[in-house]
Amino acid sequence: MGLLENMLENTKKQIVREIRFRFPYYLLLSTILLVAFIIRVYRVNDLLGFYYDQGRDALVIWKFWHEGKPFLIGPVTGLQGIFLGPFYYYLITPFYLIGGGNPIYPAVFLSFLSVCAILMLYITGRQMHSNITGLLAAMIGAFSYYIFTHSRWLSNPNPILLTSVLLLYVMWKIIEKSESKKKSKNINLWWTILAFLVGISLQLESASAIFYLAILFIFFIWQFVNSAKHSIKEINYAKIILIIGTTLLITFIPQIVFNLRHQNILLNNFLNLILREKAFRQFTAFILTQRLNFFWEVFSNKLYAGDHQKAAIFIALSFSALFMNRKVLKTKVLKLFSVFLITPLIGYLFFQGNYGNIYDYYLSGYYFPFILLFAIGLGELWKTSLGKVAVLFFIFTFLNFNKTLIKNYLTADIKNRPIAFEEQLKAVNWVFDDAVEKGVFNLDVYVPPVIPYAYDYLFLWQGNLRQLQSKMECDENLCGKTNKQVSLLYLLYEEDPPNPDRLQIWLDRQEGIAFIEEEEKFGMITVQRRRRY
Numbered sequence: 001m002g003l004l005e006n007m008l009e010n011t012k013k014q015i016v017r018e019i020r021f022r023f024p025y026y027l028l029l030s031t032i033l034l035v036a037f038i039i040r041v042y043r044v045n046d047l048l049g050f051y052y053d054q055g056r057d058a059l060v061i062w063k064f065w066h067e068g069k070p071f072l073i074g075p076v077t078g079l080q081g082i083f084l085g086p087f088y089y090y091l092i093t094p095f096y097l098i099g100g101g102n103p104i105y106p107a108v109f110l111s112f113l114s115v116c117a118i119l120m121l122y123i124t125g126r127q128m129h130s131n132i133t134g135l136l137a138a139m140i141g142a143f144s145y146y147i148f149t150h151s152r153w154l155s156n157p158n159p160i161l162l163t164s165v166l167l168l169y170v171m172w173k174i175i176e177k178s179e180s181k182k183k184s185k186n187i188n189l190w191w192t193i194l195a196f197l198v199g200i201s202l203q204l205e206s207a208s209a210i211f212y213l214a215i216l217f218i219f220f221i222w223q224f225v226n227s228a229k230h231s232i233k234e235i236n237y238a239k240i241i242l243i244i245g246t247t248l249l250i251t252f253i254p255q256i257v258f259n260l261r262h263q264n265i266l267l268n269n270f271l272n273l274i275l276r277e278k279a280f281r282q283f284t285a286f287i288l289t290q291r292l293n294f295f296w297e298v299f300s301n302k303l304y305a306g307d308h309q310k311a312a313i314f315i316a317l318s319f320s321a322l323f324m325n326r327k328v329l330k331t332k333v334l335k336l337f338s339v340f341l342i343t344p345l346i347g348y349l350f351f352q353g354n355y356g357n358i359y360d361y362y363l364s365g366y367y368f369p370f371i372l373l374f375a376i377g378l379g380e381l382w383k384t385s386l387g388k389v390a391v392l393f394f395i396f397t398f399l400n401f402n403k404t405l406i407k408n409y410l411t412a413d414i415k416n417r418p419i420a421f422e423e424q425l426k427a428v429n430w431v432f433d434d435a436v437e438k439g440v441f442n443l444d445v446y447v448p449p450v451i452p453y454a455y456d457y458l459f460l461w462q463g464n465l466r467q468l469q470s471k472m473e474c475d476e477n478l479c480g481k482t483n484k485q486v487s488l489l490y491l492l493y494e495e496d497p498p499n500p501d502r503l504q505i506w507l508d509r510q511e512g513i514a515f516i517e518e519e520e521k522f523g524m525i526t527v528q529r530r531r532r533y
Helices: 002-021 023-041 052-067 087-098 104-128 131-143 145-151 160-178 184-202 206-229 237-261 265-276 285-300 308-324 332-350 360-381 385-411 421-434 453-469 500-511
Strands: 442-446 488-494 514-522 525-532
Touching: 023 104, 023 131, 023 145, 052 087, 052 453, 087 104, 104 131, 104 145, 104 160, 104 360, 131 145, 131 360, 131 385, 145 160, 145 360, 145 385, 160 184, 160 206, 160 332, 160 360, 184 206, 184 237, 206 237, 206 332, 206 360, 237 265, 285 308, 285 332, 285 360, 308 360, 308 385, 332 360, 360 385, 421 453, 421 488, 421 514, 421 525, 442 453, 442 500, 488 500
Parallel strands: 442 488
Antiparallel strands: 488 525, 514 525
């Protein structure tokens, strides 16, 4: 007990000494993290985007909550018939339960995870290069408009911000420990963590993480060759292969079980994608040009959303500082980033599945690694007087540019922003409140993505909540909502600017079914009470 107390006391002293020695750094870091969290949760009840994906996920979790059936697969990917693993559902389920079904709770939790990712950016940047690099990376991750909006996204790609930087950090620790015979004793644990993070990331955003497998393979070969070159015999790479394979297999167990229970549906869909649809094939000059433009758009927007000129100037300065310093160029830092960032870029040249479509969030697993590499370049610039001026100018322009976008996002009202959780909930509750003394009712919903999962969940959640609170008499039909055809009909529809004809056809069909008694608008949502003819 005395030994444990001494260890805790020594650790406490080291932490206090570290904070005192670098107090300005930690004060600035704490401020960055605090402000980052505040802007990620500010008005979340009003501005949360709760649409098709969010409603679908919430309905799955609701079913688990009330029926107790465990998840074996997670959300569907953009590729037909290919499903993610269930990790994301298990990750956010406790917060749906804590909030009584309220999606605000898991949304805040995911925002908190993004702040943890920013902290890891600082830690990794500091260990790889310097305190100033860590702080610059944390600042960019905290206040980049695109990262900010991604961090408020109630969706499975959100947590990959954290797992991606954790992957980079673990790979860095493996490199360090491989080169130090004294530290290589627990290297198997780091390889286990690395493989586990790859497996978990594949359950969050497969379009990003699919290339983590290639990165893991290349990284293993690099470390194996490096150990052979320096005659490091303390590390058993045969055992590490077994560790990686076993760990990855464990993360795939739910999908394997699901696949076996459903006549190999996942495996067949995957083989169909690779073999019949030829998702990976030789690229053309057109694909090369298209992909390079796409990569530039994705990564430059993480600094200055839409202002490619400013992004080009500072990316050029940062990368020039890296490549002009031969010592940095030859270090393991740039070798690691080369493996981590070039691999997916090459992979997406050959990947032409999903009808050739790729989207910004497909690279969400590389946002923070890119930001960290960019910050290392700024850290190199910081070493000279003229470089300090350039870095300070970047900080000023970056914060000023992104501050305006973030402010506009956070202060937007119903008139100048997309449909959000605030008016959706008001529309749903208007129906329930209006129907209190009118008996059971039918509901018909129109939303642009066609399938109204969001409203299916919101009516289910709010109906059960009213039943629990005993504000009105409810039966198995959720406070009056029934599937049996009755006279009272409520219509709820969202505006559909890209497809106004589709909405009009739906409304014309309703005219022949029931007449309007009352209508209410909530931003771009319209609710009508109707009576059948």
